[in-house]
Every structure is written in C-alpha cells, then in structure tokens.
Amino acid sequence: MEYVLSDSDARITFHEMNTPACLIGHSHVAEYYRQRCGNEIVDRFPLFSGGKVTLEEGFRHLMNIGSVGQPRDGNPHASFGLWDEQANTITLRRLPYDIEKTQHKMNAAGLPDYLIQRLAQGR
Numbered sequence: 001m002e003y004v005l006s007d008s009d010a011r012i013t014f015h016e017m018n019t020p021a022c023l024i025g026h027s028h029v030a031e032y033y034r035q036r037c038g039n040e041i042v043d044r045f046p047l048f049s050g051g052k053v054t055l056e057e058g059f060r061h062l063m064n065i066g067s068v069g070q071p072r073d074g075n076p077h078a079s080f081g082l083w084d085e086q087a088n089t090i091t092l093r094r095l096p097y098d099i100e101k102t103q104h105k106m107n108a109a110g111l112p113d114y115l116i117q118r119l120a121q122g123r
Contacts, residue, residue, distance in 0.1 A: 003027045004064065007042040011035070014042070014060050021061040023081065023090075029073045030066035030092055034059045049077075049094035054087075063090055069102065069119070076122035 003026055004010050010033035013022070030047040036059055047053070047066070055061050066079025073079075077094040084091070099119050106116045 004033070004062065005029070007033070007044055010042045010044065010062055011040065013062055017060065017062075020059075021055050021063070024062060024064050025067060027064055028067040028071050029064060030071075030075075030079050031064050031073075033062040035062075046073075047092045049075075049079075049092060052089050052091045054089050065090070065092060066094075068097070071122045074122045076120055 032045045065081035068078040078097045081090045103116045
C-alpha cells in the first residue's frame with residue numbers, strides 16, 4: 001500500500017481492500033475517506049480533535065488517524081483514534097506531548113535540523 005494523500009490514492013486502496021474498514025498511517029495526516037459500496041466516488045473529510053466517524057453499513061471506510069509524533073497536518077499534538085466497537089464509531093483525539101524533550105533527543109541522535117524543527121509546527 002502506498003501513501004494515501006488524495007481521492008485517487010484512496011480509490012486505489014479501496015480496490016485493494018477486502019474488508020469494509022481499514023485504519024492506515026504513514027502519511028501522518030488525520031483524514032477519513034469513504035466510498036459507497038458499488039460506487040467509484042470517494043468522499044474525503046479532514047479529521048479534527050473530538051471528531052467522530054460512524055462506520056455506516058453500505059460504505060467502505062479508510063481512516064488515517066494521524067500520528068503520535070511527526071504530524072503533517074499543522075497540529076503538533078499527538079493524534080490517535082478510539083474505536084467504540086458497540087457504537088461502531090472512531091473518535092479522533094489529540095493530546096499535547098513534550099515536543100521540546102523529543103527535539104533534544106532527536107538532536108542528540110544527530111537527526112537533521114529540519115526534522116527537529118518541524119515537530120513544533122506539525123509539518
């Protein structure tokens with residue numbers, strides 16, 4: 001599976017999926033794609049803290065819950081999802097973490113400065 005950064009990327013991934021829902025990462029961007037079963041049109045929605053997605057029947061679902069560290073959507077907080085199996089929902093959560101401490105560790109490990117600086121920018 002490649003990065004999913006667009007509707008066309010999501011469409012390709014939907015074709016490769018053999019389940020009604022899939023949680024992905026790698027792009028570090030919190031967003032949600034859905035496709036009505038039997039349809040080629042893909043709907044794309046950004047995800048924000050507290051945002052809840054209901055995994056409706058009749059649709060296929062592709063959700064990137066962002067990342068804990070190295071986000072790429074302009075929000076430097078850790079991003080994760082909570083799945084409520086009973087309600088069939090996934091809720092996005094954001095929490096602050098010690099970015100400065102992480103930056104110091106990255107610097108000590110000799111990582112490039114641009115990687116260290118972008119942590120605080122969420123880019």
